[in-house]
Amino acid sequence: MVVSNQNELTEWQGSLDExxxxxxxxxLTGETMMLNLGPHHPSTHGVLRLLLELDGExxxxxxxxxxxxxxxxxKTIESKSYEKGVTLTDRMDYLSPMSNNMxxxxxxxxxxxxxxxxxxxxIRVICLELARLASHLVWLGTSxxxxxxxxxxxxxxxxxxxxxxxxxxxxxxxMMGSYIRPGGVWRxxxxxxxxxxxxxxxEMPGKIDDYExxxxxxxxxxxxxxxxxxxxxxxxxxxxxxxxxxxxxxxxWDIRKALPYSGYETYNFDIPLGEHGDVYDRYIVRxxxxxxxxxxxxxxxxxxKKVGGPFRSENRKFVPPPRAELGRSMEAVIHHxxxxxxxxxxPDEEVYASxxxxxxxxxxxxxxxxxxxxxxxxxxxxSFIHIAALPVMTKNHMLADLIAIIGSVDVVLGDCDR
Numbered sequence: 001m002v003v004s005n006q007n008e009l010t011e012w013q014g015s016l017d018e019x020x021x022x023x024x025x026x027x028l029t030g031e032t033m034m035l036n037l038g039p040h041h042p043s044t045h046g047v048l049r050l051l052l053e054l055d056g057e058x059x060x061x062x063x064x065x066x067x068x069x070x071x072x073x074x075k076t077i078e079s080k081s082y083e084k085g086v087t088l089t090d091r092m093d094y095l096s097p098m099s100n101n102m103x104x105x106x107x108x109x110x111x112x113x114x115x116x117x118x119x120x121x122x123i124r125v126i127c128l129e130l131a132r133l134a135s136h137l138v139w140l141g142t143s144x145x146x147x148x149x150x151x152x153x154x155x156x157x158x159x160x161x162x163x164x165x166x167x168x169x170x171x172x173x174x175m176m177g178s179y180i181r182p183g184g185v186w187r188x189x190x191x192x193x194x195x196x197x198x199x200x201x202x203e204m205p206g207k208i209d210d211y212e213x214x215x216x217x218x219x220x221x222x223x224x225x226x227x228x229x230x231x232x233x234x235x236x237x238x239x240x241x242x243x244x245x246x247x248x249x250x251x252x253w254d255i256r257k258a259l260p261y262s263g264y265e266t267y268n269f270d271i272p273l274g275e276h277g278d279v280y281d282r283y284i285v286r287x288x289x290x291x292x293x294x295x296x297x298x299x300x301x302x303x304x305k306k307v308g309g310p311f312r313s314e315n316r317k318f319v320p321p322p323r324a325e326l327g328r329s330m331e332a333v334i335h336h337x338x339x340x341x342x343x344x345x346x347p348d349e350e351v352y353a354s355x356x357x358x359x360x361x362x363x364x365x366x367x368x369x370x371x372x373x374x375x376x377x378x379x380x381x382x383s384f385i386h387i388a389a390l391p392v393m394t395k396n397h398m399l400a401d402l403i404a405i406i407g408s409v410d411v412v413l414g415d416c417d418r
Contacts, residue, residue, distance in 0.1 A: 023053045023061045032060055035399075039068045043146050043403045046413030048387065052399070059402060062394045064387045069417040077377045081343025082108050082182060083320075085377070090176040092379065093415035095138050098131040098167075099357035101180035103379070106261060106353035107364040108182040111346045115313050120184030121263045122304045123311060126197070127167075127180060128262070128355075129293040129300070133204070134163040135358035135410075136290050140211060143283070143407035147224045152214050159207055162200055169193045183319040184312030189304065197301055204294050212287060225280035229393040229405035232277060239389040242382050243360025245409050248285045249277030255356040269296050279408040286410070318344045343372035359383055359410050383415035 019027065019034075026032045035052045038044040047068035053061035073092055077085040089100035102124060109116060116124075141156030164174040169190045171177025179186050215221045231241065233249045246253060254271045256264040272288035274281030313319045316335040325332035346368035354363035360382030367376040386409040393405050 022063055026055075027053045027061070031055075037402070039065075043406065045142065045406060045411055046416075048406075048411070048413055048416075050390070050402075052402070054399065057399045059394050059397050059399060062391045062402070064390055066384070066387060066413070066416050069413045071414070071418060073418045074377050074379060078374055081372045082346060082374070083339065083343055085374075086181050087176075087178045090178055091414060092381065092418045093357065093359065093362070093383070093412050094175065095412050096131045096135045096358050097176055097178075098127045098180055099355060099362060100379075101178060102128060102262075103353055103355045103357075103362050103364045104366075105180055105182045106355065107351050107366040108346070110351040110353055111349060111366055111368050112182075112318060112344070114183050114315060114318050116184050116262075117310045117313065118263075119188075119304065119307045119309045120311050120313075122300055122307055123185050123189060124180055124262045125264065125267070126297060126300045126304065127170075127185070129296050130163050130166065130197075132293050132358045133290055133297075134160050136286050136293075137163075139286065139358075139407070139410045140283075143404070143410075144215060144221075146403050146407045147221065149215065149218070149221065152211060155207070155210060155214075159200075159204065162196070166193060166196050166200070169196065181312070183315065184310070186312075188311040194301065194305070197297065201294055201298055201301065205291065208287065208290055208294075215283070216287075222280065224401075224404050225283060225408070226278060227276070228279045228397060228401050229282075229408055230276060230278045231389065231393050235392060236277065236389070239392065240385045241360070241389055242385070243356070243358070243410075244285045244289060245282055245360065245386060247272065248274035248281040250275055255354055255361055259354065261353075261355055267296050267299050279404050282408040282410075345370060345372050346374070348375075354380070357382065359412065359415065360386070362415075379418060381415045381418065383411040383413065386411050387416055 024032065027034060033054045035054055037050040037052055039047040039049040044050065049065035049068065051063040051065060052059055071091065073088050077088050086101055086104060089104045090097035092100045137156040137160040141153035144152035167177055168174045170193055171179040171186060231249055233251050236246050236249045237251065250273055252271055252273055257271060269292045272285045272292065274285050320336050320339045321332035326336060348368050348370040350367045352363060352365050354361050361380065362382060363380035365378040366374055369375045390405065394402050397405065
């Protein structure tokens with residue numbers, strides 16, 4: 001570095017002092033090179049900055065720098081009524097908004113002891129598994145493209161479009177639908193939804209076969225993924241890794257099985273596990289998860305035809321009445337007015353709820369005030385934790401391997417920064 005004046009020298013030395021203890025001493029003496037990757041690099045899968053210390057092309061240190069997409073969603077929810085807070089959750093993990101709706105709604109239901117009808121529970125499972133499929137399709141397509149497999153990206157997005165069309169049928173929006181709400185779902189399934197779902201389920205196994213034919217035994221894909229980004233089971237647990245990234249290391253932990261919600265304990269499905277904890281196993285586990293989601297969706301599609309009843313709780317202290325009641329019931333008008341202007345009150349207590357999102361465990365901590373707005377809202381999100389674990393997975397790997405590793409842990413920066 002060429003220093004032209006004393007001010008530049010002081011600034012340069014200050015930057016090095018900040019890095020002391022985070023990078024090796026070789027970086028401070030100039031023996032290794034510091035390289036900035038992101039926050040606008042397409043292969044960081046969002047506005048993520050990684051400060052890399054390189055010895056040639058080998059990664060000595062990887063320092064994640066997050067916060068570029070910070071939206072203040074948690075603090076904003078604290079100034080909203082509970083019902084209105086749902087719309088903000090959509091914007092966190094924007095590849096799986098339904099998961100965010102679900103965990104927030106579970107926390108609210110736990111706080112106020114709100115019932116959820118059986119039909120709503122089944123519809124929720126359908127939405128969550130469709131969201132898992134849609135999210136995994138984005139992950140698979142973009143991760144494959146990171147390593148040069150262009151065709152897979154186009155095929156995955158072809159199927160994802162069909163899922164987004166189905167979300168639009170029931171919520172009016174392709175992505176940010178705020179469909180899952182405290183007490184159930186916004187409205188019942190539309191007439192065209194189930195035929196579209198059955199059509200998707202009939203073709204999806206064959207499509208997944210196509211993805212595997214393109215990648216699973218592809219020698220280039222194997223060279224780029226096997227033995228890369230290994231994280232051992234005990235290390236993964238110590239760092240708080242969850243979801244497919246944890247199961248790829250052989251740890252059998254899935255909240256749908258361990259702490260069931262929405263009736264998941266009544267569905268027949270398996271938990272795919274890996275053996276090596278590398279990029280390849282993370283790929284295999286998620287592809288198998290897609291097959292299990294299809295299995296769950298087939299069961300839920302049959303079940304929702306047989307389960308009648310309301311699609312949302314009929315407790316009018318917490319859930320707005322159907323529009324049809326407003327023209328004939330003054331009590332319904334009063335409840336509607338109060339819930340959409342003031343909201344409902346929740347006790348001054350603390351609750352925590354968690355679910356298995358496509359990326360791993362997403363949890364919601366909620367602290368009521370006794371009034372209509374929460375005192376504190378905080379989300380535990382898998383993307384934040386998985387980004388923190390990147391230094392462990394990338395150490396001593398080549399720079400080109402870093403791109404495959406980032407894609408394999410499946411991070412969404414809105415999920416991280418919120």
